[in-house]
Amino acid sequence: MALRLFGCVLLLVCLARLSGSPGEAFAQDQGVLGNLQADLNRVVARIKPSVVCVKAQKRQVFQGGGEMWFESIGSGIVVDGRGYILTNSHVVKGGEKIMVGFWTQGKSEFAAAVVDEDPAADLALLRVDAPLPLIPAVFGNSGDLRLGDYIVSVGSPYGFEHSATFGVVSGLHRDLMIGGAAFTDMIQTDATINQGNSGGPLLTLSGEVAGVSVAIYSPDKAYTGVGFAIPADRARQFVSRPPASRPGRCWV
Secondary structure: OHHHHHHHHHHHHHHHHHHOOHHHHHHHHHHHHHHHHHHHHHHHHHHHHHEEEEEEEEEEEOOOOOEEEEEEEEEEEEEEOOOEEEEOHHHHOOOOEEEEEEHHHOOOEEEEEEEEEEOOOOEEEEEEOOOOOOOOOOEOOHHHOOOOOEEEEEEOHHHOOOEEEEEEEEEEEEEEEEOOEEEEEEEEEOOOOOOOOOOOEEEOOOOOEEEEEEEEOOOOOOOOOOEEEEEHHHHHHHHHOOOOOOOOOOOO
């Protein structure tokens, strides 16, 4: 990431020096970086109230007896002020106790329940009764994304809650298999996505959700610079459907 940004800066400096004095080139370069920095700060600040860390307590029973409890950690996006949170199905599937933590609430966590789930799409909707106003994230049109667009990933990689990384859209309309399930028309990015980012938002520089982080390509189970997200348009369709267990509709 640092090398890519350095290369962009170097190119801008060279172009500016061809058309003006060294002083003008430096000023132009500082202006470009300053605008990008301001955009990134604004995006992260805007999404803060709308991102949660999701923790699901799960139990594995072994053949021949015995069991083991473990914790699945992911991320989620507030999609409705009434307490609805979008995350990945694989984060909460089989969880006997689900807790969510808000960026603005420190270490406080709140119990949540699954009210809708689509394992094939790897999406789940949680409901939480939190004693604070919930601010929904704004969903954009993932069909407007272009190759090379700047993108910001926010989530809880390895349990480090509410971490933000920066990259670009490195591919569109990718098809892949995850856990035996087929995913089509996925967004590919080099913004860092690791275990714990699942269910977190992929954001444009306007602060709109462009996708929901879901997986990485990693033969050695480490970050390789190839991550994938479910397009926002598909996530919106899931959230807006009204199952019997959910009163009314959620709109994103």
